Amino acid sequence: MKVLVVGGGGREHALVWKLKQSPRVKEIFCAPGNAGIASLARCVPIGAEDISGLVAFARQEKIDLTVVGPEGPLTMGIVDSFNEAGLAIFGPNARAAAIEGSKVLAKELMAKYGIPTARFATFSDAGEAVAYIRQLNAPCVVKADGLAAGKGVVVCRTVEEALEAVGDIMVKGVFGAAGSRVVVEEYLTGxxxxxxxxxxxxxxxxxxxxxxxxxxxxxxxxxxxxxxxxxxxxxxxxxxxxxxxxxxxxxxxxxxxxxxxxxxxxxxxxxxxxxxxxxxxxxxxxxxxxxxxxxxxxxxxxxxxxxxxxxxxxxxxxKEIRWRPGAAVCVVLASAGYPGPYRKGYPISGLDRVPPDVMVFHAGTALEDGRVVTAGGRVLGVTAAAGTIAAAIEKAYAAVEQIHFEGMHYRRDIGRKALSASKIR
Missing domain, CATH: 3.30.470.20 (ATP-grasp fold, B domain)
Structure with a gap:
């Protein structure tokens, strides 16, 4: 079986890694891939949202199965295009993927069918959103309707922060067309x-x-x-x-x-x-x-x-789906400045010192003159499994200490909330 994975981040590296373990898979391609994925699959220079290019490639290479990682191509209809071409592909079609592509659609669906969610209102007019926020008070949450790479949700502790969020999203257009509508909802605690x-x-x-x-x-x-x-x-x-x-x-x-x-x-x-x-x-x-x-x-x-x-x-x-006992932890190593502006091209050292039972999933990396360099905001995802959450945390952070690139930033409390729990489910 020949498999194509669409995307080039840490999730796609993990998908390639897992799919490669199947005895059914003989060859894996990844479009566009990254420096880490290149060690497991053949990376092809086709963008994840170049749907016509991906369909042509899948036809040319006689791909048996395509697996889509990111949301962009799904909401754009990559599954519909592959289905029309008679090509097997895993993921929801465009009408189904709209549950992520439009927060307004998702909230209205939940309201209609009684699916538990925060109280909310939707707006296409900034002035009406401002008036509602003043009435709702804070804290509250302001969300851009469309896709914004995970950054379109603003948790606002004060009314001023919420008004600023509406201004950024709807007036300044920081998320482009994704911010033409907003959802304002109550702040949930837990x-x-x-x-x-x-x-x-x-x-x-x-x-x-x-x-x-x-x-x-x-x-x-x-x-x-x-x-x-x-x-x-x-x-x-x-x-x-x-x-x-x-x-x-x-x-x-x-x-x-x-x-x-x-x-x-x-x-x-x-x-x-x-x-x-x-x-x-x-x-x-x-x-x-x-x-x-x-x-x-x-x-x-x-x-x-x-x-x-x-x-x-x-x-x-x-199908029975089985899981390994224990726990796994992923610590993301990010570029300085992320999620704001950041620089690329810094060499990454220490990858060869990471123990073989710890996976370093590449998110934003590239090969430059034979060296692995940073090429994104989220650069690496150091992932370790162990018998307990505490052991997995220790194992992951021990591996993190082996890796270095200029400006490397990471959280030091991944998994800490789990340690207070008496046991793993």
Whole structure:
């Protein structure tokens, strides 16, 4: 089997790594890939959003299966284009991926079908949003409607911060067309958890619950990023929370999407807040999370190709998905300045000193004159698995200490919230 993975970040490196373990896979291509992926797959210089180029390549190389990593091509309709060309591809079509592409659509879907989420209002006029914020008071959350690389959500502690967020998104247009509408919602308190699930549109099988760390600094301080690290399983997601999320959120959402003429097939990501009133949806994503995919895939025991084929054939109910015991932790190493402006091209040293049982998933790297250099805001995801969360944290950070590039920044508290829990689920 020849497999094509679309994308070039840490999630895609983890997908390539996991898919390569399948005895069914003979050759893997990745478009566009990165310096780390190049050691496992043949990287091809086609952008993740160059859909016509990807279809032509898949036809030319007789690709048997394409797996899409990022949200951009999914919302643009890459699955529709591949299906029209008679090519097997894993992911939701454009109408289904709109659950991530439009926060307004997602919130209105939840309101219509009684799926628990924060109280909200949507606006296409900045003045009306400002008036609502003054009435709602703070804290509150302001979200750009469209895709903004994980940075379109602003948690506002004061009314002034919320008004500034509306000005940045709707007036200044910092996220372009993605900010033509905003969602303003109540601020939820609790701990976040990410539950990703495989679904063929009928059956829903959740993966291990993970916890992302979105803010750039320790203690959940600073601006939101695409994710500074993650671990799985997350003890805050007790068996009760897990079951409730499945029965009250994941299954009803898949059914609601089908009822709306948007049948969903692929990975559905539910970002949840575990509140005193139970789990509530913060956001839906239409694909594997990044960096959640890294620890979750490290703990996946079942052949990922077999799971994907069960989804594509509508036979997921027949598939048992097995997980390795223990826990896994991913620590993201970022460029100085991220999530704001940052410089690229700094050589990365120490990768050869990382123990072989720790995976360094490349996110923003490139090869330059035979050297691996920085090429993005999030550069590497150092990921380790062990019998306990404490051991996995220690193992990951010991590996982090071996790596260096100029301006390297990382959070030192990834997984700390889990240590207070009495046991791993």
């Amino acid at each position: 701990q976040e958890v990410s539950i990703l699930a495989f679904t063929d549109g009928k059956t829903v099988i959740p993966m291990l619950p993970a916890q992302d760390h979105k803010q750039v600094y320790d203690g959940d301080q600073g601006p939101n990023t695409g994710g500074m690290g993650a671990y799985a399983p997350a003890p805050v997601c007790t068996p009760e929370v897990y079951q409730t999320a499945l029965e009250k959120i994941l299954i009803p959402t898949v059914r609601a999407m089908a009822a709306e003429g948007r049948p969903y097939r692929g990975v559905l990501y539910a970002g949840l807040m575990v509140t005193d009133e139970g789990a509530k949806v913060l956001e839906f994503n239409a694909r594997f999370g990044d960096p959640e995919a890294q620890p979750v895939l490290m703990l996946l025991e079942t052949d990922l190709v077999e799971i994907i084929e069960a989804v594509l054939s509508g036979r997921l109910a027949e």
